[in-house]
Amino acid sequence: MQRTLxxxxxxxxxxxEFVVDTLAKYLKERDPQMVTTLIRAERAMPEDLTKDDLTILASSTWNTGSIEGQLNPHMHAFLMTRAKDMDLRNGAFAVxxxxxxxxxxxxxxxxxxxAFIEHHDGKQVLPSLSIINEPFDQTERIEHFGDELITIMKTLTTKAEG
Ligand SMILES: Cc1cc2nc3c(=O)[nH]c(=O)nc-3n(C[C@H](O)[C@H](O)[C@H](O)COP(=O)(O)O)c2cc1C
Incomplete structure (x- = not known):
């Protein structure tokens, strides 16, 4: 059964970008049934949050608004402004x-x-993947997250099934 991410x-x-590209490539190899769409926050529309069986939100940490510990400015602008009124009820998410x-x-x-997912009534279905420092030698952790994603996605009802 085809599933969409x-x-x-x-x-x-x-x-x-390296982390999500590595993940997408791994998922394609391991589960050819999974259809993955990558989209930059700059170009994302609020509806992109609810189109697929599972949605991953991925962001680096920044000093947006001159305060450390914030979302990358592009993700901040997307979630806190353009998508601030989205209803994510019944949606499956990962971080x-x-x-x-x-x-x-x-x-x-x-x-x-x-917090964004929770406040908008979405469900985070996996523990978050945190990548500290440069990601280039952390491929194994990314692939392990990919394996968990494949397992959990098999338990979800697909949007195609309704
Ligand atoms: C201006 C600036 C502010 C940052 N603030 C934080 C921070 O508060 N906490 C943190 O863990 N990392 C912080 N970082 C580090 C980035 O999150 C980290 O380098 C990340 O890998 C960058 O990913 P990206 O290239 O996808 O944006 C900051 C980096 C920059 C350049």
Missing amino acids: RIIYASTSGHT IALGDYRYFYTAKASDHLS
């Missing part, structure tokens, strides 16, 4: 957050993404 992501220096140990609020984007 959408990954909405924000990335400034390319780290989050990927990046950060750096040099900052006090390490990878705090994770908390903001989970």
